[in-house]
Amino acid sequence: MGLSCANDVATPLLDQVKSPDDLKRMDRNALCRLAGELRDETLRIVSETGGHLGSSLGVIELTVALHTIFDAPKDTIIWDVSHQCYPHKILTGRRERMRSLRKKNGLSGFTRRLESAFDPFGAAHSSTSISAGLGFATARDLKGEDGHVVCIIGDGAMSAGMAFEAMNNAGMSNRPLIVILNDNDMSISPSTGALTNHLAEIRKGAEAVAGNLFSNFGFDYRGPLDGHDLDALLAVLGELKSRTGGPVLLHVRTRKGAGYGPAEQAADKYHGVNPFEVTTGIQQKIQAKAPSYTKVFADALIAEAKVDNRIVAITAAMASGTGVDRFAATFPERAFDVGIAEQHAVTFAAGLAASGMKPFCAIYSTFLQRAFDQIVHDVALQQLPVRFAIDRAGLVGADGPTHAGAFDILYLANLPGFTVMAASDEAELVHMVATAAAHDQGPIAFRFPRGEGTGTPLPAQGELLPIGKGRIVEQGSQIALLSFGTRLGECLKARRLLALEGYSVTVADARFAKPLDTALLADLVENHVMLVTVEEGSTGGFGALVLHHLANRGMLDGRCAIRTLTLPDTFIAQASPEDMYEEAKLTARHIAAAARTGAIPVRTSADLRRSARAGQQELPARLHRAEDR
Structure with a gap:
């Protein structure tokens, strides 16, 4: 880092910040101390409220630099997914309300247009920022206005098809647009795929790497840059603010959970946390009365896979959230994490099904929405027996409406040839996994909620339910x-x-x-x-x-x-x-x-x-x- 940012307990500089304008009156040394205070404040808040910790700690210096250099809300700053937006919220006039985070009548855990002028675009699903940013930039130009548009997107979110579609369009448009790639090798689970490997090669060769992917898309590529070096960030962002011309991509390297040892050492476990003790990192344990539905699903699928080697499991960057990580521990060659790419996941599953395999596509209800056309065209129309394990059905609590599983019954049960089930308890879920495994007459889905089950005793093995029969x-x-x-x-x-x-x-x-x-x-x-x-x-x-x-x-x-x-x-x-x-x-x-x-x-x-x-x-x-x- 260019400066040593000590983490003081007191927050005298942060106490002076009521809006980003206050940052512009601070010198570099003060800004560095402010970053330390902001990290401490974020840590203290999330230790009390729970929420997205690692991603927020990873962008402390970047957030300070962005709000120092750019003039939000006149300049548009869009956070992709926005689970890293807590420091942004603290610096944009919401510090006093941060302990209401993710609670009833409190602040959203994500950016939300109705909450603040500093949140120009709401998000909670990934890979939307470049598309939205290009929309803002185009509107700016058509209206003859000035101002900058900055999109911050993670390396995991960058792997989604929508991000590539947006880059393709942005490169062709040649409009001024700043994209910051926050590269930390992680989304919720470790990032996977060829893009991850490409970024690793760029990091090895630095800017000497010729013809990198982003340059070929028409972006002026800059980086990689240490995303925790505040001096370097301020200098480069200042240069980009004064730059003219088409789109530019700034590649910054960060560490998820930076500055907090427990989160740096276990980035996946500190992505989303319960309230915790700051000094030890030990999270509060909620005493579960029964296994979670996700665990019951995973164990039931493992049991079925032990007697049927055609069963495979697919997830879209949510291996731990869907239980596919448990399946992968037993059947590593039959588990597939395709990255943040739900559309691809569904059609990949369709190809497997057409080849005689038994794919279980395990995706949250709210994320499966992103693949509706593939469900219709590639699965239902061809009557392929893809099995959809739909986690997080119904209302999910602190993540709010962006993550609620409200619409899957509607968008699946109206498709010809689809079989749609819902488990009333965890024992029924075991039976539905077995029923789906045995069902070869077309696509079949079963939905189940977030959280622990009812305590219903689990059967030794799943029974086949008569299709279309209730009780x-x-x-x-x-x-x-x-x-x-x-x-x-x-x-x-x-x-x-x-x-x-x-x-x-x-x-x-x-x-x-x-x-x-x-x-x-x-x-x-x-x-x-x-x-x-x-x-x-x-x-x-x-x-x-x-x-x-x-x-x-x-x-x-x-x-x-x-x-x-x-x-x-x-x-x-x-x-x-x-x-x-x-x-x-x-x-x-x-x-x-x-x-x-x-x-x-x-x-x-x-x-x-x-x-x-x-x-x-x-x-x-x-x-x-x-x-x-």
């Missing part, structure tokens, strides 16, 4: 609660609440959104006066499929009132999962309230049902009386 969990005679996914537990709680009021309630586990269990649906509609469907997905999903089926069969004739409970038609801000589901009105008390709107206590329901079937007009009056209560 009755509790039998009643008046209200039917039909759950798709892990809201089944809340439905059972709602049944107990309703039983105290004299209602007789059936609880059923749909298991399948496609194909629907039409016999089960007919039974529930014909033998109950109220049916409530419950799912951890958006409108247009399971409930809509149920209504569509019943309407086409002439079964929406008023004999059974029907309500569909889904995630609301809005993006729910970060909070605890419990608070988020309360806001979504998918808890037991809300399910019970929905059921009450179409039923009255069991002592008279049989008479009303008989009279309704006889063509009398009791049902509308009954609904009216129930809603008035």
